[in-house]
Amino acid sequence: MKVIGGEITYPGDITGSTGIKLHLRNGKLAVVTGGTSGIGFYVSLGLVSKNVHVVIGGRNIQEGKEAIEKIRQEYPNAKVDFLHLNLASLKSVQDFVENIKARCSNVHILVNNAGVMFASYEETADSLESHFQVNYLGHLYLTQSLMEILKISGTDEFYSRIINVSSIVHNIGSLNLQNFEGRCLPWWEYSPHAAYANSKLYITLASWCLSKQLKHENGRVTVNALHPGIVDTPLYRHVHWSIKWFLNCLASYTYLTPLEGADTVLYMALSSNVERETGVYYDNCKQQKTCQLSYSDDVIKKMYNISTDIISSRVECKKSFKK
Secondary structure: OOOOOEEEOOOOOEOOOOOOHHOOOOOOOEEEEOOOOOOHHHHHHHHHOOOEEEEEEEHHHHHHHHHHHHHHOOOOEEEEEEEEEEOOHHHOOOOOHHHHHHOOOOOOOEEEOOOOOOOOOOOOOOOEEHHHHHHHHHHHHHHHHHHHHHEEEEEEEEOOOEEOOOOOHHHOOOOOOOOOOOOOOOOOOOOOOHHHHHHHHHHHHHHHHHHHHHHHHHEEEEEEEEOOEEEHHHHHHHHOOHHHHHHHHHHHHHEEEHHHHHHHHHHHHHHHHHHOOOOOOEEEEOOOOOOHHOOHHHHHHHHHHHHHHHHHHHHHHHHHHHH
């Protein structure tokens, strides 16, 4: 994918990396988390180029303003907005959803893209480990909270689409339901690399569980996960200096650019070839298998239920405190 003269084009006219034609989606609205920089910015730019109204969710209001300015430099009439969203706070997710519902009657595409990677141990406003909440649980709560509007927005011609940005490292993640939240570990036992891989595993497993649930309900909503590629983005800022220099050298030769990393996300959001396709994992715009744990239905359902219970307990606790 590349930008030419203010228009985003794909190899072979309007096509994805696989050369498959993408249909323009006029009148659609997409929510993109982490859409101010990196992959998320180019996802937002790509959606806008196809006449999709984009609402960017992010923590930094100034970065949101700057992202909108950059997009409108390419597309002066772009329908793009920014709303504050801090995934490290379930209350912020609630406020974000209320703002969406107050402004929008439909949401057709939800791209859960924002994240943190390799950060030192830190607990969120909800007393949860940061990778766990920002990458996984905050997005799950956002998805659940927008589910009704996603359902009513889906039609027989275009099912609403939930796109979860996972990673190939989900294959080395582990699931410990006894310490699912990854909290209260002594600092010397905490591994930011393991926390990141685990969060991407949870994203992938929850995608399958939610997909099966929606299939059972015959809802016009699809849920898929993807690996965007190894992309040179600001997420690497937490990598220790002792190896960051090496990764920077490696990135200049082998990593994808954020523009290239947006390809598979845009393919999943726009292509008619994935219409009604759900519960699938994509890499480089192609279906790929996931880890063995992905086929353990009972474990996945238990994980999903525990996740929902954690959300409910935190949200109810906040409500009680306010009273």
